[in-house]
Amino acid sequence: MAADEPDESARARAVRLLSGPRSRLGVTVGPSAAWILTLLVAPLAFMVAVSFFEVSSLTYQIVYEPTLNNYRSLFDGGGAIWNTPFVTALWLSYVIATVTTLLCLTLAFPLAYLLARSGGRLFKVVIFFVLLPFFTMYLVRAYSWVLMFGPGGVINSTLMSWGLIDAPLGIFNYGVPAIIVGLTHAYFPYMLLTLYASLDGLDFSILEAARDLGASRVEVLRDHVIPLTLPGIIGGSLFVFVPSVGAFITPTFLGQGKVQMIGMLIESRVAGTYSIGYASAASMFVLVSIVGAMILAFRYVSIEELGGA
């Protein structure tokens, strides 16, 4: 408590400020609330507004006259609605994200279960090996799959040099399967950690009791394990599904121009022609579907459980 003399007055002021409950609330809530309002709420609100305004293609300035042209252009492609780039990309994104989520769920459950039942050394070692890829840069992980896939990629060239195949296999070329593998690799740890947090709180003696009373393994899983870990399942699915829908890096690298997901479409319209009206309107659809998924999820889980806390 050896505060310097000049600091004393500032310190006294800080102490006085922190003494009243009102100002204490202001000091703690204020900064982050200001951040959220100016850097999250305002930009999103502005984006909603931009989606209803025309943007000059010459000056990139916004013409503040309400219009629905941006939304119309999403579904205009000179053909059927489902053939427009926007609808195709959005639909493909949902399909890829759904498959990725289901894949992560089925793969992560056994490992999470094993981790929850075992403790000590094994746990620490395994969790280290799971966390390390998790903390490794997303870009590096996506790049690692770029090397794995492709006609001359590691998988194909290894199989060929072992004499197992004669020509590169199409399934190991870039495309939708490669994207799903890449996304699963990228978001798998989110699912694992959320599932683990929820399985860890599970009382395993309940399962033993149910088995003793004659329930089969499937019945125990269906009637006890899954209902009791539902918050983890839903939370983990949300953590995998939402970023997968908006993925950009993985489909760009592992699609190699053959696949367009919604994130890539939005990026190309902004980076290419600065069509922010189109991009904003397209983003609204993604945002609405994500908000819908979250509202659905929050009927079963509270937001604290989602954080794995």
Place this chain on the structure above:
Amino acid sequence: MATETSESTETAGATERLVGHQTVERLLGTSLYVVSGLLLLFLWVPLAIIIFLAFAENAVTIFPFEGLTLDNFRLALRSDSMRASLAGSFTIATVAASVATVLGVLASFALTRYRFRLREVYRTFGIIPLVIPGIILGVALRIYFQNLLGILPGFATVVLAHSLYGLPFVLLIVSARLYTFDESLEEAARDLGADPLTVFRDVTLPVIAPAVGAGFLFAWIRSFEDYIRALFLTGPNTDVLTIWMFSRIRQLDAPELNAVSALIVFGIAIALAVAMNVGNVTGYVAGTVTEEEG
């Protein structure tokens, strides 16, 4: 099920079932380990191949193998653009994570200690930067800065965006810690005459410090590895490592890329090993920290 079988076959049936039971149990246990082992392999093989290729003459595939070398590392470390972008990313991540940590710690206190109107709304909006797709946040902030506020993208805009992105990580981890914090410790210190600042520095901070550190680490890594937000929110004069890497991956022939990637994996491995032994990071990540462990 056992009760439905008749008396006479009961004993024989039970023995048979017991043998079957043990075999099934062992099979299930083994397959659980096998599946888990394969999963770890799936997580690790691509990274192992990057590390291997970093030391190989051939940059993009294993066969035909052309020999081992350290040239890739020399090339990577000698590249000026790589060093500049690495330094740029370090600065952005450090400033953004520091801001996020201060905001997040304050917000965690508000959420765990005080009741106020719109608290649930506040909490939800505090988590949204984590779940909103990066492309949407990036584009929204770009339009907002450029078209509404007239600020061109650059260092400040990307730091602001990343500090918002890092906020939920700090908020979740630190508030989880504060929920389990015994507030009577603070009361005791206050009763003994300590002012709020002293209580925070001498009583509260030491207890929550590991959680604050874990939150900072998370926010830092998220900022460091971000590409899509940085893409929209940096100008030509801001160097970012992910943007440097992205352009080289697109060209698909950059031997130094494997070396940079390998160095990142090594760096993260060391940081993580230290963090796990010092601060129980796993506990914070998995949300299993209890009063005793913290």
